[in-house]
Amino acid sequence: MADTSVSYKCPSCGAPLGYSPGRGDRIKCEYCETEFAVKDLDAYFAEAEQLAAKAQAAKESKWQNTSETEQWDAESATIMRAMTCSSCGAEIVCDNNTMATECVYCGNPTMVPGRFEGGLMPDYIIPFKKTKAEAVAAMKEFYKGKWLLPSNYASTSRLEKIQGMYVPFWLYTSMVESSAEFEATSSRSWDDGDETITETKHYRCSRIGNMDFCRVPVDGSVKMEDTYMESIEPFDYADVQPFSTTYMAGYLADKYDVDAEQAQVKADKRMENSAMANLAATVRGYDTVELQEGHINKSDTSVDYAMVPVWILSSTYQGKQYTFMMNGQTGKFVGRLPIDTKKGFLYGGLAGLVSLPLTYGIAKFVLWAIGWFD
């Protein structure tokens, strides 16, 4: 039976191969210490991937005939796929979006064929630069100085999973012609005896300008919460590499399930906001500037499909799950921590108590100044 997946094993010793963060376009076997170029491994595994894709297609066509009688229901059958681990022969079950995973039995890095071919082939990949250990250290650092963190959080919370994952992103590049109307005012005041006179001149300022935006990222995964993905920005595109499955060895990877057209709405809005801000900055010499209306027209647009590295850390505390993410390239760490409301009341109350003499004095002074103090 042909393999329906491709295990990334060392061509030299047969041990599992995994990409080590920060090693550029080289990959080194941890067992025999043989070093390979990414492009050489790509060529080495390309044929195996094609064969696996064909074998997988044949297997799926068989399923379509039998799915109603198997234990999977119709819905599961459409979103789940099974394949054979080419290393140990075990059945690996993954969803339709999985591009890279590892065998739950032998732990071998496994590529799912057919998920990165043709139109599904990403254009770029940003390889991991941050290691798992750095992600754990960043998490501990993230706890520091958090006064409202429950005292027993560090000791009782359980770090359930740390997983490196390549998240699909759409990168939008465009020349933007933006036009905007602003209302601006300039004021001057002077004293005239018993009166203060303020004269405000109102202007309508129109601006049209062109500007370039390069690779505005929008995540293409429904699974990943958008705010988390936006929080780990920005990415440094200096490290971007042409896509290669070798970089994904040892990590999870999903293909996109939000297409470029759907994701574009968000990119357009972000570009529009920045374009308006840039145009507003050209309205100078006024005291206030307020946007009345604005539009953008895009030209020379291009969309790239890229895989972006993210460390995902999950922990549970008092039965509730908390998720943290770290940009696998820059190390930017984001997350939400639980709040100890008792501590909140304590610190807030103490601050109120300490500030009471000051606020009392200020209140007294104000009352005195306005003649309410008797």
Add this chain to the structure above:
Amino acid sequence: MKKLITLFTVLLLSLSAVALAASEHEGAGVQQPQQAQSGKLPAAKAVQPLVVDEAKVMTQEQRQELTEQLEDISQRHNIKVALITIKNLPKGVTKEKYAEELLLKHYSDKDSLAGSLLLLQVTGERFYRICTDPQMRQIITDDVGIPYIQERVVPCLQEDNYYEAYTAFADCVDMMLDYYETEGEPYDPFDEFSFLALFFGLIGSSCVGYLLYSYLAAGMSNVQAEVGADAYYKEGSLELTHRNDTYLYTTTTVVQHSRSDDSSSDSDSSSSSSGCGGGGGSY
């Protein structure tokens, strides 16, 4: 011999006349304001009444009650506090100078008294002056004590409730002297506890507590949506192709200056080379 007897008799009569004249001169000091109207400053007198109502703005009974009140205050605090009303000031004399001369010549005794002060009211010119001698000035200060008294006296004067103004003056002086004797420092109303200020202070401190809590709670998460694409804007790529600023219209707002005192009275505080203090003005 007859000449000698005649000469001696004339001498005695002359001395008697001089003594009588001197005695009459001293007695006229009680009616000091009358002399002042003739253009002279008040003359000194050993014992002066604490209430001189030359302008006749009080009834006899009110005068008596006020005198008793001022005498009681003076005795208890070993000071002299006086009230003088006149219809008009003598010509050529400033209000401040006149009040100061009255105080120093008739009521002040730095050797035996802890201090003295008076309230002079000129009804014809609707003017008042509170004058303190150098000792009393340390107890009732120009910048705090005098304005405090003015705040309570002037409104009554403006409504022509003169007796009420005088008793308010006496009450304020009594209270401030009590405070000084107890606390050892001049009375400052700002030092008094205020429930209203405490109420607003509690609101303020609650806001401080809430702000701290909000700040700390905000620090528990750094997950936030990105609304712009500034990080991906190609710096320097902005090329303006159209720029037009059009003047539309002008609006003008006028704000009246608030007055610190919207009544018709004015006040001032001043000190002189003699070290006296006080304050006063029209009402």
